Amino acid sequence: MQTQPASRPAIVSLKAISKTFDNGTVALNNLSLDIAKGDFVSLLGPSGCGKSTALRIISNLTGPTSGRIDWPMTGINWDGNDAGFVFQEPTLMPWATVFGNVWLPLRLKGLSKTAAREQVMDTLQLVGLDTFADSYPRELSGGMKMRVSIARALVTGPKLLLMDEPFAALDEITRFKLNNDLLRLWETFGWTVVFVTHSVFESVYLSNRIVVMAARPGRVAADLPITAPYPRTDSFRTSPAYAALCRDVSHALQAAMGANAAS
């Protein structure tokens, strides 16, 4: 499967990445993918097709068995701060306040609470939680906890945001709201986002490109541009154009899963 040539410069380029775990599971086989600067790319596929593994390899949390990752843009040197990672679970420290949780990545870089204050508070404001800086995670709703987790990923000013099914555990209303907030921030700040999901509807709403993956071994099955204009709002969610795109992407996903069942 040939992936789309990026029309803008690639921020990260995966070249023939394969990953085999110690138990012999081939999670990824020969995955090549260029992520263009400013793109909102979803990796869409059934459980076990290697989406999380691909994201973890991009974020340097694990290494590939073979292949390589390039960061072609000058000014981006992998030092652990060029990408922010948001997991499915908010993974907050229960004993620390909202401020303390968001401060953590800066604290690890040696910034005192005073030195970090402005950066932390600005980031909390972005996600609408500045008035909750002194609250503890147990006092927050699921959506608010996820906002804290997003703020923690953003506080270092990453160029690339990697999100692994961040809204999967949330109720639909909260998910829609966070979808809108994320799009607003993405459009405002021009980030590059790689978003893992198994939801056709969520991937179409958010992305300008969907990479459909197939399992066993994990690979790219289809690479689809989603050309609907931004800003996308709730009226897009109920539009015939959205429904048509969801149908097309759903067919591509079914074809990817069917190819797998036949193999």
Ligand code: ADP
């Ligand atoms: P996805 O995110 O699409 O659900 P994953 O990347 O989590 O898929 O997993 C891809 C495959 O690799 C699956 O078969 C999974 O069971 C396997 N896998 C993931 N992590 C490990 C691991 N640490 N050890 C062994 N197998 C793993």
